[in-house]
Amino acid sequence: MFDYCIVGAGLFGSVFAYEASQKGKKCLVLEKRNHIGGNCYTKELENINVHSYGAHIFRTSDEKIWNFMKQFCEFNHFINSPLANYKGTIYNLPFNMNTFSKLWGISTPQEAQNIITKQKALIQKEPENLEEQALSLVGKDVYEKFIKGYTQKQWGRACKDLPKSIIRRIPVRFTYDNNYFNDPYQGIPKGGYTKIFEKLLRQSEVRLNTDFLRHKKDFEKISRKIIFTGTIDSYFEYQFGALEYRSLEFKEELLDTPNYQGVAVVNFTDENTPYTRIIEHKHFEFGTQEKTIISKEYPKAWSQDIEPYYPINDEANQALYEKYKALAQKEHKLIFGGRLGEYKYYDMTDTIASALKLCERELV
Ligand code: FAD
Secondary structure, three states, X not given: OEEEEEEOOOHHHHHHHHHHHHOOOOEEEEOOOOOXXXXXXXXXXXXXXXXXXXOOOEEEOOHHHHHHHHOOOOEOOOOOOOEEEEOOEEEEOOOOHHHHHHHHOOOOHHHHHHHHXXXXXXXXXXXXXXXXXXXXXXXXXXXXXXXXXXXXXXXXXXXXXXXXXXXXXXXXXXXXXXOOOOOOEEEOEOOOOHHHHHHHOOOOEEEOOOOHHHOHHHHHHOEEEEEEOOOHHHHOOOOOOOOOEEEEEEEXXXXXXXXXXXOOEEEEOOOOOOOOEEEEHHHHHOOOOOOEEEEEEEEEEOOOOOOOOEEOOOHHHHHHHHHHHHHHOOOOOEEEOHHHHOOOOOOHHHHHHHHHHHHHHHOO
16 A cells, blocks of 8 residues: 555656655655656756756745755756847847847946837837737837747737736846846756656656556555646546646757857747747756757647646636636545646746645645
C-alpha cells in the first residue's frame, strides 16, 4: 500500500514526493510522458542542455524557495536579457532606455517619458479592447512594433478582438537595465533541470509512460491518497465541459555553427514571422560547444489531444474551473495541485510555493 499516489512527475508532484518521502511516506509517482520533470524537463544533446518545453529561467523573490532549490542544484549567474527582432532590427527588452534610445534616437529618461506621455494621450476614452488598452499604457510606437504582432500570434486573434484584461500593465523602465525580471534571485541550474528531478524523486517509485486515468481504479486501490497534477477536468471526465488552454509547438534545429543569435531568447514581434520566439539553448549555460541547438516556438490553438500549456483564465473558464473545484472538495482521498490541477499560470516559484504549502497542511 502506498501512502500517496502522485500523478505527474512535474515540479509540483516531485516537490511533494520529496517532502513526503522525507517524512517516511511511501510514494508512487505516475507519469504519462516518457520522462520526469514535466515542462521543466531538459535533455542533453550535443553536450547542450535543451529546454524541451520552452525557455525555463528560474527566478524568485522568496529566499526560502531559493534555498529549497539550492539543495538540489547549483545556479549559474544567467540573467534573462531577451531581445526583440522587429523586421530585422534588434531592440532590447523589457522596454527600457536601451529600447527607447534605439527607437527614437534619444538618450535621456525625460525625452522618453515625454514621447510616451504624448502618445498615450491620444487615447482619451476608457479602453474597450487589448489594442486600446496597450495604446493607453505605452503609446503607438511601442504597441505597433513590439506588442501588436506578437500578441496576435500568441492568441491567434486580432488585438482589437482580444479582451483588455489580458494586459493589465506593461512594465516600462526609464533606466538602462535589460534584466527582464525584478526578482533578487535568478539563474539556470548548472547541468539542466532534469538532475534536480532525479534527486527529488530518488526515494519514490516512479512509473513512466503510465496514464493514471486509464487505470484509475487499480491505483486508487493501492494508495491511501491521490495527488493529481494533471488537468482537473480530465479527472472528472469533462462532465461540465472542457477548460481551455493555449498551446505551443517547439521545433528544434541542430545547426553547424557555434553561435546563432548571440543570446538565449529572441522575440519576433512582427506579424509575418510565424513563430514568436527563438531559443538558443547553449546561452543559458554560457556554452562554447562547436554546434548549437535552437528551438522555434509556434503558438497553437489547443485541442484535447495536444499539450495544454497556458490556462486561459477568463471569466467563462474560471467559472467552469470553480465547478470542478467544488466537485474536488467532496473527494476525501484526492488533492489537486500544480498548474493543471489548480488551473493557474504558475511560474516555477509559484508551483514550489503551492506544493510546499500543501506539504505543511498534509504532512503533519
Ligand atoms: P507540469 O510541469 O505540467 O507537470 C504535470 C505532469 O503531469 C506532466 O509531466 C504531465 O505529463 C503529467 N500528467 C498529466 N496528466 C497525467 C495523467 N493522467 N497520468 C500521468 N501523468 C499525467 N516558469 C518559470 O519559473 N520560468 C520560466 O521561464 C518558465 N517558462 C515556461 C515556459 C513555458 C512554455 C511553459 C509552458 C511554462 C513555463 N514556466 C516557467 C512554468 C513552469 O513550467 C511551471 O511552473 C511548472 O512546470 C509547473 O509544474 P507542474 O508540476 O504543475 O506541471
